[in-house]
Amino acid sequence: MYTQTEVIKDTTTAKGAENELVINMGPQHPATHGVLHLVVTLDGETVKKIEPHLGYIHRSIEKMTESLTYRQFTYVTSRMDYLSAHINNLACAMTVEKAMQIEVPERARVIRVLMNELTRIASHELWIGAMAMDLGAFTPFFYAFREREMITEIMEDSCGARLTMNYMVPGGVMHDIHPDFQKKVKAFVQQFKDKVTEYEDLVTNNVIFQSRTKGVGYLSKEDAISYGCSGPVARASGVSCDIRKIYPYEVYDKVEFDEVLDTAGDSFARYIVRIKEMNQSIRIIEQLIDTIPEGDFQAKTKAVLKPPKGEFYTRVETARGELGVYLVSEGGTTPYRIKYRSPGFSNLSALDHMARGGKIGDLMATMGTLDLVIPDIDR
Amino acid sequence: MMFSLEGITKTIQDWLFSSFSPTVALLIECAIIILLAIALFAVLGLVLVLMERKVAAHIQIRLGPNRVGPGGMFQTVADTIKLIMKEGLTPDMADKFLFNLAPFIVMIVAMLLLAPIAFAKNFQIWDINIGVLYVSAISSLSVIGILMAGWASNNKYSLLGAMRSGAQIVSYELSAGLAILSVVVLTGSLQISDIIESQKDGWWLFKGHIPVIIAFVIFLIAVTAETNRAPFDLAEAESELTAGFHTEYSGMRFAFFFLAEYINIFIVCAIGATLFLGGWMPLHIGNWESFNHLMDYIPSSVWFMGKTFFLIFLIMWFRWTFPRLRVDQLLNLEWKYLLPISLFNILLVTLIAIMGWHF
Numbered sequence: 001m002y003t004q005t006e007v008i009k010d011t012t013t014a015k016g017a018e019n020e021l022v023i024n025m026g027p028q029h030p031a032t033h034g035v036l037h038l039v040v041t042l043d044g045e046t047v048k049k050i051e052p053h054l055g056y057i058h059r060s061i062e063k064m065t066e067s068l069t070y071r072q073f074t075y076v077t078s079r080m081d082y083l084s085a086h087i088n089n090l091a092c093a094m095t096v097e098k099a100m101q102i103e104v105p106e107r108a109r110v111i112r113v114l115m116n117e118l119t120r121i122a123s124h125e126l127w128i129g130a131m132a133m134d135l136g137a138f139t140p141f142f143y144a145f146r147e148r149e150m151i152t153e154i155m156e157d158s159c160g161a162r163l164t165m166n167y168m169v170p171g172g173v174m175h176d177i178h179p180d181f182q183k184k185v186k187a188f189v190q191q192f193k194d195k196v197t198e199y200e201d202l203v204t205n206n207v208i209f210q211s212r213t214k215g216v217g218y219l220s221k222e223d224a225i226s227y228g229c230s231g232p233v234a235r236a237s238g239v240s241c242d243i244r245k246i247y248p249y250e251v252y253d254k255v256e257f258d259e260v261l262d263t264a265g266d267s268f269a270r271y272i273v274r275i276k277e278m279n280q281s282i283r284i285i286e287q288l289i290d291t292i293p294e295g296d297f298q299a300k301t302k303a304v305l306k307p308p309k310g311e312f313y314t315r316v317e318t319a320r321g322e323l324g325v326y327l328v329s330e331g332g333t334t335p336y337r338i339k340y341r342s343p344g345f346s347n348l349s350a351l352d353h354m355a356r357g358g359k360i361g362d363l364m365a366t367m368g369t370l371d372l373v374i375p376d377i378d379r
Numbered sequence: 380m381m382f383s384l385e386g387i388t389k390t391i392q393d394w395l396f397s398s399f400s401p402t403v404a405l406l407i408e409c410a411i412i413i414l415l416a417i418a419l420f421a422v423l424g425l426v427l428v429l430m431e432r433k434v435a436a437h438i439q440i441r442l443g444p445n446r447v448g449p450g451g452m453f454q455t456v457a458d459t460i461k462l463i464m465k466e467g468l469t470p471d472m473a474d475k476f477l478f479n480l481a482p483f484i485v486m487i488v489a490m491l492l493l494a495p496i497a498f499a500k501n502f503q504i505w506d507i508n509i510g511v512l513y514v515s516a517i518s519s520l521s522v523i524g525i526l527m528a529g530w531a532s533n534n535k536y537s538l539l540g541a542m543r544s545g546a547q548i549v550s551y552e553l554s555a556g557l558a559i560l561s562v563v564v565l566t567g568s569l570q571i572s573d574i575i576e577s578q579k580d581g582w583w584l585f586k587g588h589i590p591v592i593i594a595f596v597i598f599l600i601a602v603t604a605e606t607n608r609a610p611f612d613l614a615e616a617e618s619e620l621t622a623g624f625h626t627e628y629s630g631m632r633f634a635f636f637f638l639a640e641y642i643n644i645f646i647v648c649a650i651g652a653t654l655f656l657g658g659w660m661p662l663h664i665g666n667w668e669s670f671n672h673l674m675d676y677i678p679s680s681v682w683f684m685g686k687t688f689f690l691i692f693l694i695m696w697f698r699w700t701f702p703r704l705r706v707d708q709l710l711n712l713e714w715k716y717l718l719p720i721s722l723f724n725i726l727l728v729t730l731i732a733i734m735g736w737h738f
Contacts, residue, residue, distance in 0.1 A: 023535050023536070030617050030621060031619065042539075045539070045543075045706055045707075132702065133618060134618045135618070135702040136609055136610065136612065136616065136618060136701075136702045136703025137700070137703070138435070138699060139699050139700060142439035142440055142441060143439075143440070202700070203702075206702060208610055208701050208702045208703075208704055208708075209702045211704075211705075212703075212704070212705055359705055359706060360619050360706075361616075361619060361703070361704075361705035361706060362705065364618055364619055
């Protein structure tokens with residue numbers, strides 16, 4: 001029998017490594033943005049090993065889905081990656097539509113893309129603030145939230161919720177957009193264009209910020225592919241992986257936008273990729289906002305959805321990367337099995353590789369630019 | 380002059396020594412000074428914390444505390460009451476003696492530093508002839524309290540924070556010392572009252588040409604680092620080390636660290652104002668008699684506090700604008716840039732002093 005103190009000693013001091021200091025970063029730690037638990041092995045200030053421990057916010061969303069109908073299960077996914085709730089819902093709705101071959105009206109498609117891009121900007125805005133906070137700068141957080149607030153208000157008008165919106169339903173969107181939607185989105189676009197220079201002044205051009213992020217947390221193209229990274233993390237390493245470009249869905253093939261790529265692969269590149277991505281999202285919104293077609297916002301569907309027997313897979317680009325929904329249907333009213341391929345999980349797996357050999361401060365810069373949302377990793 | 384503190388100290392001393400025997404009078408003076416110092420501590424703590432929150436709010440486009448009292452004036456009072464009521468926990472595995480001693484060491488060091496500061500004309504606790512040396516010697520003691528707190532907490536975050544703090548304070552002391560020395564070289568005295576007197580016809584920042592301006596900038600950077608303020612707040616670095624060396628402290632002992640941080644900011648800014656901006660000396664420009672006369676009407680305490688709070692505002696501005704440096708970058712900045720520059724700068728200042736090129 002061990003006493004409590006002995007157990008603690010056993011787990012924290014590795015044998016034969018007297019210089020090592022093992023720190024349990026999390027599950028309650030200001031920089032993990034949620035309940036992520038990192039067991040960090042340090043040699044003084046230098047990071048030697050990182051072991052993420054998951055499961056603190058596991059809510060068995062995939063299992064719950066098996067007892068929910070096809071109309072209900074999209075709502076649960078808002079709680080996965082809560083910063084891209086719309087995009088998660090869209091992935092689920094698209095899977096059901098694909099299975100049942102529902103034709104979505106053009107108006108709903110455009111609204112979906114607009115909402116998705118607004119969500120992407122909101123998510124990146126929050127990320128700028130949170131990442132700057134990880135690096136010790138508090139003020140960008142409030143500047144980012146000023147713009148993000150406008151988006152959440154737009155969402156509130158049309159969807160009735162500010163964070164966990166349940167707007168995308170199989171067959172279209174739940175309600176029509178608010179009458180003020182176009183006006184408010186235009187006001188937001190203008191505000192964003194005016195204020196984006198403030199981020200440049202506060203963050204991008206800051207010498208301390210650049211020296212904290214340049215060359216830190218390097219991820220090569222090969223590693224990005226082999227760790228299964230996606231989204232801005234992979235694109236900053238030069239991997240072309242934007243699902244909106246490669247496998248266009250909804251109206252993404254009809255709008256003009258660039259896939260943002262960078263080859264540096266460090267934290268600064270990931271930062272720049274996200275900033276440029278926001279500008280591309282603004283570009284998409286500008287192209288669509290004046291030409292929302294008239295018509296139905298939802299296709300006529302049966303009250304009870306029963307996809308045919310089979311396996312269906314859909315992928316979308318969330319703010320964090322590629323979200324895949326794998327649906328196994330037995331032809332009943334509830335899914336037989338649902339599997340989500342969440343971007344955060346794969347991106348987190350590269351953390352150990354990226355942060356090894358750096359300082360604790362580098363670990364924060366790396367983790368900050370990975371943009372982890374813990375409920376997305378645990379589900 | 381109205382609101383002037385100039386005569387008060389003299390009057391009180393004369394009255395005490397005429398009414399009591401010298402020993403009793405001295406004891407009463409000590410008691411008055413202790414009471415004043417404690418009162419100043421409490422008031423400064425409350426004012427500076429509120430100021431920090433208001434400055435931060437202003438920079439971050441929000442309102443800041445505005446619920447307790449008019450404009451949130453009593454917010455920090457409420458916070459203090461909360462902290463006093465909280466239980467001061469001592470971790471089970473901590474070195475209890477050192478753990479409880481550390482906050483007091485940090486506090487006492489901050490208190491000792493008040494002694495040579497001239498708050499107004501003739502309003503100084505102890506005009507020691509090695510005033511500047513005293514300040515730089517005593518201020519390096521606070522690192523002992525911080526290291527003690529970090530070590531005794533038996534917490535890895537605290538230990539890392541204390542280690543960082545030790546490395547940082549010891550390094551930046553050099554630059555701060557050399558920057559202070561440049562004014563001492565020009566004045567030829569270590570006594571605070573002499574240094575202030577030498578700036579009668581103009582502050583050293585204006586009189587001393589570019590080298591003194593360089594010294595002033597280095598001084599500002601170094602004292603920001605010495606007081607563990609952002610962008611050099613690695614000892615606390617809440618996104619890395621939760622709260623650094625005071626992670627395990629709670630209640631009033633935490634408040635002591637908190638208070639000591641703000642008092643230290645006040646003291647280093649007061650030193651900066653005294654050395655570079657003329658302390659309580661009004662702004663005088665050459666031969667503009669009427670202008671100089673007008674400036675004399677502003678009480679010396681207002682001049683001193685104004686300059687000090689301006690510097691405090693600068694340091695707060697740094698905190699809410701810059702990200703934090705990494706620990707190796709922090710030490711690089713000191714040893715590879717600031718220290719060589721200050722060493723070269725002190726040569727220039729000496730040259731200016733010898734040749735009498737300053738105004």
